[in-house]
Amino acid sequence: MNTQNPANTTSSGTASSTESVIELSGVDFGYTSSPVVEDISLRIDPGEYAAVVGPNGSGKSTLMKLMLGLLRPDEGSARLFGEPSHQFDDGSRIGYVAQHASASKEMPITVREVVKMGRFPHVGFGRLASEDWNIVDRALDTVGMTAFANRRVTQLSGGQRQRAFIARALASEADLLVLDEPTVGVDIESVEAFYDLLDSLNQDDITVLLIEHDLGAVTEHAERVICLNREIYFDGPASEFAESDALARAFGTTANLLGGSR
Numbered sequence: 001m002n003t004q005n006p007a008n009t010t011s012s013g014t015a016s017s018t019e020s021v022i023e024l025s026g027v028d029f030g031y032t033s034s035p036v037v038e039d040i041s042l043r044i045d046p047g048e049y050a051a052v053v054g055p056n057g058s059g060k061s062t063l064m065k066l067m068l069g070l071l072r073p074d075e076g077s078a079r080l081f082g083e084p085s086h087q088f089d090d091g092s093r094i095g096y097v098a099q100h101a102s103a104s105k106e107m108p109i110t111v112r113e114v115v116k117m118g119r120f121p122h123v124g125f126g127r128l129a130s131e132d133w134n135i136v137d138r139a140l141d142t143v144g145m146t147a148f149a150n151r152r153v154t155q156l157s158g159g160q161r162q163r164a165f166i167a168r169a170l171a172s173e174a175d176l177l178v179l180d181e182p183t184v185g186v187d188i189e190s191v192e193a194f195y196d197l198l199d200s201l202n203q204d205d206i207t208v209l210l211i212e213h214d215l216g217a218v219t220e221h222a223e224r225v226i227c228l229n230r231e232i233y234f235d236g237p238a239s240e241f242a243e244s245d246a247l248a249r250a251f252g253t254t255a256n257l258l259g260g261s262r
């Protein structure tokens with residue numbers, strides 16, 4: 001195992017005293033008696049842009065669920081914003097953007113209504129004040145969806161839909177954006193613009209955590225790569241990932257998997 005980023009250091013290797021966004025220590029987990037992830041220790045700090053990569057079935061979604069407290073480790077500990085992940089209850093701090101496919105169920109509501117939901121953790125189910133609507137409108141503007149505000153979500157392209165869900169996260173003033181293969185089903189022309197949006201949100205201090213199968217996009221945009229296949233094969237700067245033998249070891253192939261963005 002090549003864990004270049006032990007739990008008490010940042011991805012640049014310097015000691016950090018800030019509150020971590022995510023911290024896993026010695027985490028083992030299996031749905032049955034066989035382990036799906038083993039001995040996972042990592043720390044994600046505020047403002048990082050990290051991508052989890054790995055072959056199909058390597059445990060990426062499971063790791064994400066452990067990070068977010070949706071699953072509890074069999075061994076070890078998982079913390080979210082300093083609290084045990086399974087006890088963390090301030091959902092407004094986390095914006096989750098699922099794969100296009102899982103978000104494709106019928107939603108006969110408009111983009112603005114989706115984004116408005118981001119204010120619910122702040123206002124309960126009461127009426128939104130004018131300042132809340134300003135936040136909703138700013139979020140729509142940030143993701144370039146103002147012109148589509150009154151369009152039904154079902155009428156959007158894959159990329160537009162993902163932008164609407166990112167706007168919902170912005171409206172909730174999330175510190176952490178978690179995206180599970182966000183460009184699945186997004187047309188090629190929109191993928192680069194989508195990554196540009198993630199880059200600019202990260203520059204605005206939002207922590208970005210991505211599960212991604214497009215290794216070219218990952219090495220181009222993310223700052224940190226966590227390469228997983230049950231255990232961590234690589235955790236470090238994206239620029240070093242391409243040169244590392246971890247890619248071939250984790251994926252079990254010497255084929256060029258870094259062919260660039262689709």
Ligand SMILES: Nc1ncnc2c1ncn2[C@@H]1O[C@H](COP(=O)(O)OP(=O)(O)OP(=O)(O)O)[C@@H](O)[C@H]1O
Nearest residue numbers: 031032036054055056057058059060061062063213
């Ligand atoms: N709810 C579940 N119950 C039992 N086994 C599961 C469950 N969810 C996932 N698994 C198994 O755990 C392993 C890891 O799955 P996981 O979805 O975490 O991998 P992944 O890397 O995200 O896969 P993919 O790239 O195909 O989405 C797989 O063998 C999968 O079949």
